[in-house]
Amino acid sequence: MKLEFLVPDVVKVAEKAARFIMSEMEGFSPSDIEEKGANDFVSYVDRESERIISEGLQRLLPSAGIIAEEITTTQGEGKYRWIVDPLDGTTNFIHGIHPFSISIALEGEGELLAGVVYEASGREVFTAWKDGGAWLNGKRINVSSAVKLADSLVATGFPYKDFSRLQEYLNLLGHLMKTTQGIRRMGSASLDLSYVACGRFDIFFEYSLKPWDVAAGTLIVREAGGTVTDFNGRTENITGEEIIASNGIVHPEMLEIFNNFMHK
Numbered sequence: 001m002k003l004e005f006l007v008p009d010v011v012k013v014a015e016k017a018a019r020f021i022m023s024e025m026e027g028f029s030p031s032d033i034e035e036k037g038a039n040d041f042v043s044y045v046d047r048e049s050e051r052i053i054s055e056g057l058q059r060l061l062p063s064a065g066i067i068a069e070e071i072t073t074t075q076g077e078g079k080y081r082w083i084v085d086p087l088d089g090t091t092n093f094i095h096g097i098h099p100f101s102i103s104i105a106l107e108g109e110g111e112l113l114a115g116v117v118y119e120a121s122g123r124e125v126f127t128a129w130k131d132g133g134a135w136l137n138g139k140r141i142n143v144s145s146a147v148k149l150a151d152s153l154v155a156t157g158f159p160y161k162d163f164s165r166l167q168e169y170l171n172l173l174g175h176l177m178k179t180t181q182g183i184r185r186m187g188s189a190s191l192d193l194s195y196v197a198c199g200r201f202d203i204f205f206e207y208s209l210k211p212w213d214v215a216a217g218t219l220i221v222r223e224a225g226g227t228v229t230d231f232n233g234r235t236e237n238i239t240g241e242e243i244i245a246s247n248g249i250v251h252p253e254m255l256e257i258f259n260n261f262m263h264k
Helices: 003-025 044-060 090-094 166-179 189-197 211-223 251-261
Strands: 033-037 040-043 065-068 080-088 101-108 111-119 125-129 134-136 139-141 153-156 182-184 203-207 227-229 242-246
Touching: 003 044, 003 101, 003 111, 003 125, 040 044, 044 065, 044 080, 044 101, 065 211, 080 090, 080 189, 080 211, 101 189, 101 211, 111 189, 111 211, 125 189, 125 211, 134 189, 134 211, 153 189, 166 182, 166 251, 189 203, 189 211, 189 242, 203 251, 211 227, 211 242, 227 251, 242 251
Parallel strands: 065 080, 153 182, 153 203
Antiparallel strands: 033 040, 080 101, 101 111, 111 125, 125 134, 134 139, 203 242, 227 242
């Protein structure tokens, strides 16, 4: 499989879904929202975007399975599977706030092979494939050159239903407020990771995410020269339950801080 030729076709699938998402934004009503759980929302827009993406990806690789956030999830029998978030940043979308995105990754035999993060307005498209580098709108990107935490801009996401580690998390945020250049909360983990890849953020961390939130972004960060681990520094099986992404240089310092604040 020539991944560099497959990725542009994946971008076209994401673009079609993004056009639908944007077409629904102006007339979207709060009555269209369903609550899957506490502060966990879904709408017909998420589901239709997922249908568009699933159909497009099945045409590209008919034997591949699809693991997606909403109801059209399917399991294939081949060695490949797509990992899809049809609307990453649903809460932003339903409030009319940018950004929100589409995240599509291809995994083969447990290894991330390709990733696309499509910012839904179409202004920015992040792509990567294994050993092929990371790209923004067709131009090569790399992580930042920040050498210490004091030089770093940090991105995160706030817990919305798993509050089991809330106090530790708040203590960690308090420390980072004092020791970094600032903290940002975008509301779309796939874009947070992509921003690490292109050097806008130096660090991103969060917990209680899902594979579709982080799969494409993880590959994009790594292909841009960065590092992605869990809170203990492990690089394998990054499911989103714990994730730290950085330019790699500041990663050891960040892991030390997590050892102090998140493992007590």
